[in-house]
Amino acid sequence: MASVQKEIIIDADPAEVWAVISDFTDGPVRMAPGFVTDSRLDEPDVRIATFADGTIARERLIALDDQSRRLAYSVIGDTMAPTHDNASMQVFAHSDGRSRFVWIHDVQPDELAIAMGAAMDYGLNIFKQTMEPR
Template identity: 30%
Template sequence: MTTLRSHAVLNVPAAEVWEVIRDVARIASWFPAMSSSTGDDRHRTVVLGDGSTLEEDIVTLDDTRRRLQYRAVGGDLPVTSHLGTVDVIDLDADRTIVVYSTEIEPADLAPAFDAAISEAVAGLSGFLDRGSRRQAATAHS
């Protein structure tokens, strides 16, 4: 099994980051390689930018540990084994590290998954900043 890992330190409280990550049905809002996503706390469907779909079961959604795990169980890609894990860890009151790990087979899918996940994790800070600015503008309206 090929193992991938990306991480980012964000200048955002862990609770704010976790609210985004735990909203499993809306992953496409912050994950650039996805064009849409739907689902609930047990299952989600994502549509990738090329139109391919992935069906995923939510394995763990732990608000105490701020951990999300999901498994690809179907869709258009030839995934034979997959487990994604996202951990949101507070470093202090205003800083968080997000660690996104993936185990995947076959190995030839790993480079595409790695690039997409790395881009998504790197972009989380900007996504959260845009959300904070929108909320502030709404509050002042």
Template identity: 40%
Template sequence: MASIRQEVVIHAAPQHIWDVIRDVGAVHERLLPGRVTATRVEGTARFLTFPDGHVIQELLITIDEDSRRLAYSVVAGARPALDYHHASFEVHAEGEHGRLIWTTDVLPDTAAPEIRIRTQVGIAEMKMNIEAASGR
């Protein structure tokens, strides 16, 4: 199984970063505006709509306030098709800033290069959006 880990220091308070990450129904407004055009949450299911109209369905597994960790799994609509997907975000304090860690486990291993590129681009966009909203 391929495991992909991305980390970035975000120049914002860790609690602000966590507030954006844990706002599972506002991905299109706060975390990845433009990349995600709509977010819908139904119980533990989250549906993300992309600019081309494509929708993925995720299972929200954990929102742990104490450890500032959110875990989810893509269960439908993945491109490329995946046999298994599990990912988590963690927010850690790093001085007055925060470190965002995004870990993604996928099968098949052949999907890893594309997922790695997507997470590299995604975490950079998250950093930009979170910092812009933090007012720093």
């Protein structure tokens, strides 16, 4: 199984970053507007995220922990259909009121890791721009 881990420092308060990440329904659009064009609940714990390139990911909420600022989810199908996926996003306090954001995907088949890593990099750059004051 391939594992992709990305980290980024965001010049924003951890509570503000967590407010976006913890919003399971609209978080993807709030995190990367334009890259993610739609996100909606399909079931109480399943969202459908649509990306600008037409990719659609059906994602199941696994855990949402406000105390540790950690969200875990799994891509379970649609046009993005790994045989296995486990993902987590976590926000940590960093120096001077900034945030360290860690995003991990464990995915099969292994070949998906390259495209997934590229999409994560792209989304993180947008997230950083969206969250940081101008």
